[in-house]
Amino acid sequence: MVLEREDFNINSIIRQTASTFEGRCKDKMIGIELALTGKSMYVNADKTRIQQVIYNLVDNAIKFSHNNSVIKIETTEKHGKLFVSVKDSGIGIPKESIGMVFDRFYKTDISRGKDKKGTGLGLSITREIIRAHGENINVISTEGVGTEFIFSLALSKEDDDDIDENDDI
Numbered sequence: 219m220v221l222e223r224e225d226f227n228i229n230s231i232i233r234q235t236a237s238t239f240e241g242r243c244k245d246k247m248i249g250i251e252l253a254l255t256g257k258s259m260y261v262n263a264d265k266t267r268i269q270q271v272i273y274n275l276v277d278n279a280i281k282f283s284h285n286n287s288v289i290k291i292e293t294t295e296k297h298g299k300l301f302v303s304v305k306d307s308g309i310g311i312p313k314e315s316i317g318m319v320f321d322r323f324y325k326t327d328i329s330r331g332k333d334k335k336g337t338g339l340g341l342s343i344t345r346e347i348i349r350a351h352g353e354n355i356n357v358i359s360t361e362g363v364g365t366e367f368i369f370s371l372a373l374s375k376e377d378d379d380d381i382d383e384n385d386d387i
């Protein structure tokens with residue numbers, strides 16, 4: 219996979235991506251709560267691919283959430299990295315399936331019944347993108363309680379002050 223790395227503000231990409239789901243959130247009465255560190259937070263990554271990763275994770279979170287629930291997107295700076303978490307209170311993933319959700323075409327039995335459209339490719343592409351960056355993605359889930367996906371990103375080496383903030387929202 220060829221990456222086009224650049225420094226960009228992950229906060230504005232998260233806000234932008236979350237706003238594209240407004241319609242679907244309204245339909246299911248789902249709220250997206252953002253807990254982002256800093257006004258802006260610069261990472262070094264392929265912006266388009268990372269946007270796709272966030273899109274895939276939020277898309278799943280909405281798909282597998284109950285009506286009237288909240289999805290939380292949180293960023294944390296730790297050990298010189300930026301961690302992005304997408305957490306829902308949806309159907310969760312059965313213990314026996316957790317090791318397979320990143321496999322190509324894998325869908326749990328419940329989701330196969332509920333959602334006929336999904337191909338089961340989103341998470342395998344998502345992990346491929348994160349691994350191409352030399353980073354990691356993990357999942358924590360309890361069936362019937364909810365699911366959290368967390369991935370890491372490299373922080374930009376530049377000082378925030380030196381970066382053009384024109385793309386901030």
Ligand SMILES: Nc1ncnc2c1ncn2[C@@H]1O[C@H](COP(=O)(O)OP(=O)(O)O)[C@@H](O)[C@H]1O
Pocket residue numbers: 274278279282306308309310311319324325326327329330333335336337338339340341342365
């Ligand atoms: N947030 C989530 N909550 C519950 N199950 C999930 C969640 N995200 C992914 N899964 C499970 O992992 C499977 C694979 O996800 P994905 O690769 O995105 O495929 P798709 O969205 O096309 O079903 C899903 O079909 C579902 O069974």
Ligand SMILES: [Mg+2]
Pocket residue numbers: 274277278336340341
């Ligand atoms: Mg998906």
